[in-house]
Amino acid sequence: MVVDEYLIPEQAEKYNFYQLIELLAKSSHVDIDNLLNLPPHKEFIQFISNPSLAFVTRDISAVTFKDNKIQIKLPFLSLTGTHSPLPNYYLEDMAWEEIQQDYRLTALLDLFNHRLATYLYKIWRKYRYYICYKHSGEDEFSQRMFALVGLGKTSIRQSLQVNQSKMLSYAGILASSGRSPHLMASLIAHCFDLSSVKIQSWQFRRVAIPQQQQNRIGLANSVLGENFIIGTHIPDYSGKFILTIGELSREKMEQFLPTGSLHHALHNFVSFILRDQFAWDLQLVLAQNQLSSMTLGSDTGCYLGWTTFLQEPPRNPSIMLKMQE
Known part of the structure; x- marks a missing residue:
């Protein structure tokens, strides 16, 4: 996938982590559900860690364009930096290597940091339906909700001739x-x-009695108190x-x-x-x-x-x- 550096918004470092990923997906016209499920050679967003031991003030340390990929440097949830579970002497060595522009160890750990950040975003998005929702309920979760209330097939939903999205707000009640x-x-x-x-x-309504259930004296349905009914209709209120x-x-x-x-x-x-x-x-x-x-x-x-x-x-x-x- 060919990516242009102009996809990166101005002052991208000031964005929220999740907000920036959503914005990049929309700018690149890529389905967000597939954006983070691509094989490594097709990914155009790469998460790297920030080895700095300075106090963290924002979600994103830097956003750069390198090797046809958008690199997002994160100061959290990584094996380097202030939030790392590794011993301090490892962190200090990697911080020093960062200053000397020696990225060998950091690049190795970024293989794991990239996946950690990817899974973090997937988990965050999975439990926010208002973000996952697609027009007319075409997202995966909405399709499951439709199936729960008996509207799993598109043909059934179209036969109702109503706004399908409105039905989702009553999915829990309709399932009862x-x-x-x-x-x-x-x-x-x-x-x-x-x-x-x-x-x-x-x-009130009058319900017609089927002919085979009507009484015929001497033939059928003529037992008083059991099946004897006068007339061809009965009153009903229920x-x-x-x-x-x-x-x-x-x-x-x-x-x-x-x-x-x-x-x-x-x-x-x-x-x-x-x-x-x-x-x-x-x-x-x-x-x-x-x-x-x-x-x-x-x-x-x-x-x-x-x-x-x-x-x-x-x-x-x-x-x-x-x-x-």
Whole structure:
């Protein structure tokens, strides 16, 4: 890899150690995850030690360009200098050799010092997710978090049609078995950028009884108290909820209509976050002054049953859509 000395920023010695490595990686357009995993002959950053026994005042002693490599002299975590575990007489000899520009012993120890500094940076970066994160969660840790919540495949994430990065902030909650109404409302509001989302539980519905389970006198399902049910439907309050999205503008509301761009995205998203598939309806509540009375030929679309009112619309008009039976 060909490296230019102009990659070195001005006054590089004043930078923080970790900050400088990040900056060099971005300036060289090299993936930071691969930067420190290159074979030795391809590395363009070389860490060397500072044998000086003077008091350490900064992370970096010097940054130079030599042999097509950027050499970063470090005063910490090395086998030389004030932080070395070696006996003092070794350190004094190496400090004297440094003054005499004799680098034989120091160069040998720098083989180990380079790897020590490399591992230090890897450890520091590994536990700072905000630094490792890549756009759309393409970094390795984000991919593992996606897999934890059932979104390991790219095709599954794309089918949800929501910002994938927003799902990562709820990875811990989505990995759990519970799905409270408050959690669902928070997820939908966050991923679709909505200001008012509520879940109304325990909604009434009529559930059709399969024909083979209906009673036929003298034939089947005719035992009182066990399997005898009158009619073809039964009432149910435990299998349905209403998702209410409020304070919508007209443009935003039209996006959630069956003809809008967010209708199928919302349906797929709710189906994903629900552990058990419930029946549910979608209630869209508009903010004030978003609709006017119907006028034929106007530029605003008049959708029958959705945005049309024979008289003056209510203060906060709403519509109800069946999403899943």
